[in-house]
Amino acid sequence: MKVNRVQLKKGIYILPSLLTTCGVFCGFYSFIATMEDKFDVAAVAILLAMVFDGLDGRVARLTGTSSAFGVQYDSLADVISFGMAPAFLTYAWVLKPFGHLGWMAAFLYLLCGALRLARFNVTKPDLLGNSFMGLPIPAAAAVIASIVIAFEDLFFTRLDPIIMVCVVYSLAFLMVSNLKYPAFKQLEFKKRVHFTRFLFVVLILYAFATVPKVALFLITGMYLLSGPFFWLRSIVKNPQAPQQQGIDSK
Numbered sequence: 001m002k003v004n005r006v007q008l009k010k011g012i013y014i015l016p017s018l019l020t021t022c023g024v025f026c027g028f029y030s031f032i033a034t035m036e037d038k039f040d041v042a043a044v045a046i047l048l049a050m051v052f053d054g055l056d057g058r059v060a061r062l063t064g065t066s067s068a069f070g071v072q073y074d075s076l077a078d079v080i081s082f083g084m085a086p087a088f089l090t091y092a093w094v095l096k097p098f099g100h101l102g103w104m105a106a107f108l109y110l111l112c113g114a115l116r117l118a119r120f121n122v123t124k125p126d127l128l129g130n131s132f133m134g135l136p137i138p139a140a141a142a143v144i145a146s147i148v149i150a151f152e153d154l155f156f157t158r159l160d161p162i163i164m165v166c167v168v169y170s171l172a173f174l175m176v177s178n179l180k181y182p183a184f185k186q187l188e189f190k191k192r193v194h195f196t197r198f199l200f201v202v203l204i205l206y207a208f209a210t211v212p213k214v215a216l217f218l219i220t221g222m223y224l225l226s227g228p229f230f231w232l233r234s235i236v237k238n239p240q241a242p243q244q245q246g247i248d249s250k
Contacts, residue, residue: 012067016060016065017070019056020070020077023049023077023081024081026045026052027081030045031084034085034088034089034093043089043149044149046081046082046142046145049077049082050141053138056070071121078117082141083141084110089145090106093148095164111172112175113175115176116137117137131183134175134178135174135179139224140174143224146221147159150213150214180227204219
């Protein structure tokens, strides 16, 4: 990969890079917690990495500190926090008894996540829209983390390994698919919205404040199913028209 050394010599922006670094730290700490059999802690670390991943890009745009370095650094951080960390957590949690079949399933998740990020990096900026093409890798990581938290902290057990293998394969397929997923890029806090939308946001916040683990499990599951749902709905509404694919994003 050819690096623009002229731009790199000018320096990098501290604030968004620090936020990205915090995300990398959370992903790395997820490895440590997994090796110590603290699976729920490892899952929480992945969720914290999602918070920093959402903040670094928004802060960069608000402060005018976006850069090519930041984009590449963010993608590498995503591979660690949302690719390797969830894959390792899944393998250590329930897939280890399957031997090489278990870690190959975890590897497939990592591979598809990395391919998805690579596809995002080569997408032309003028093609970006308000939908993702394929399941975003942070959302896939959130699904795994929410399952671990729900079963470890609420049900005091572990998900059946066969079911978890199906989940991992489904996530891998959805990440590299052409299914549309909502991007929420047009969500602006300064603009007026319909009362029902405001009420919906309030209800989500209320659910997280009341039963956060259950709400996390349900919301990640609903987002996971939204891609196939929108695809089926588009077929039912207009089965003869060619499907317009969403535009890739992280």
